[in-house]
Amino acid sequence: MNHIHRKSPFWSVAGPLIAYWGIQLGVQFIIQAIIQVPMMTSAYLEQFMSGQITNSEEMMESYLSVIGPAMEAVMRYATEITGAAALCTLPLTLILFRKDRKLEKSLGIAPPKKIASDKYLPVAVFGIAGTIGVTCLSAMAQAVMYDQEYLQSTQAVYSAPFPMQLLALGLIVPVAEEFMFRGIMFSRYRENRRFWYSALWSALFFSIMHTNTIQMVYTFLLGIMLAWLYEKFGSIKAPLLLHIALNLGALVFTQAGLFNWLAADLIRMAMAIILSAFICSVMFVMIRQMEEAKMKNDPEEKRDHFDMFS
Numbered sequence: 268m269n270h271i272h273r274k275s276p277f278w279s280v281a282g283p284l285i286a287y288w289g290i291q292l293g294v295q296f297i298i299q300a301i302i303q304v305p306m307m308t309s310a311y312l313e314q315f316m317s318g319q320i321t322n323s324e325e326m327m328e329s330y331l332s333v334i335g336p337a338m339e340a341v342m343r344y345a346t347e348i349t350g351a352a353a354l355c356t357l358p359l360t361l362i363l364f365r366k367d368r369k370l371e372k373s374l375g376i377a378p379p380k381k382i383a384s385d386k387y388l389p390v391a392v393f394g395i396a397g398t399i400g401v402t403c404l405s406a407m408a409q410a411v412m413y414d415q416e417y418l419q420s421t422q423a424v425y426s427a428p429f430p431m432q433l434l435a436l437g438l439i440v441p442v443a444e445e446f447m448f449r450g451i452m453f454s455r456y457r458e459n460r461r462f463w464y465s466a467l468w469s470a471l472f473f474s475i476m477h478t479n480t481i482q483m484v485y486t487f488l489l490g491i492m493l494a495w496l497y498e499k500f501g502s503i504k505a506p507l508l509l510h511i512a513l514n515l516g517a518l519v520f521t522q523a524g525l526f527n528w529l530a531a532d533l534i535r536m537a538m539a540i541i542l543s544a545f546i547c548s549v550m551f552v553m554i555r556q557m558e559e560a561k562m563k564n565d566p567e568e569k570r571d572h573f574d575m576f577s
Contacts, residue, residue: 271374271458283363283451284472287356294352302344303337346427350435353443360446364503367454379501386557390496390505393550394512400543401485402517402526403536408481425521432518441510448473448490449497449506457498466494489513499558 273279448469456465470490474483493506520526529536
């Protein structure tokens with residue numbers, strides 16, 4: 268905790284979140300309208316000019332006949348729309364993030380001790396290995412639950428050109444989400460709250476951004492892990508690296524056919540989950556050891572130390 272007392276603690280968190288969601292919804296609505304309105308207008312005019320629409324019943328039938336193709340057109344650009352919406356939130360979150368750091372400096376609050384950038388390798392390995400385990404678990408969960416919304420969202424993601432997937436989902440979306448949910452939300456909760464309170468609430472709102480059950484459970488747990496990394500490394504770069512590694516890993520491994528190969532054999536998939544869990548455990552221990560080494564070199568850091576697993 269850095270003990271910053273804001274005039275309205277509730278709105279210091281709720282305000283940026285509402286603005287973030289508002290920007291995303293607004294951008295998505297505008298792009299969808301740009302795609303759908305010309306298609307639907309053209310179809311209506313063609314049917315009207317041909318005399319197919321003469322009463323309200325035929326007008327409703329016409330609407331139903333053109334809305335389907337219009338929605339399919341939007342789904343074809345789902346990845347591009349998601350990336351554009353996330354990109355438009357960055358000015359807001361970057362400005363607020365920078366403003367918060369300036370406020371801490373003006374109040375004489377010492378910045379957290381950071382772990383050197385050359386120590387970030389375990390985070391990247393954690394993300395790559397975690398991608399395999401989480402994707403396999405998600406596939407098994409989907410087979411049990413048969414989440415239709417999860418299937419539709421997955422199909423929409425992978426229908427985009429691969430370079431666009433990498434840019435939008437592998438880079439832009441993780442950056443936008445980390446600055447909002449860790450850089451702003453978690454940090455502002457942490458000003459006067461303990462770690463668990465801050466991590467759980469920021470993870471909850473992070474998970475709500477994902478609309479299907481499987482992804483909501485996964486992102487809630489991931490949100491807690493990302494908050495822990497932010498706390499331990501003292502820098503937004505750590506959760507950013509993990510989030511990007513997870514997303515890029517999922518995209519690259521899917522494109523390479525790794526997950527199809529694993530899914531062809533249940534034993535193979537189970538072994539992949541066990542191996543990824545082992546690698547993630549080793550990386551997690553390495554990260555904790557780095558934190559312990561940092562505390563030994565800084566008595567003040569040790570006095571304020573928090574460990575979610577102690």
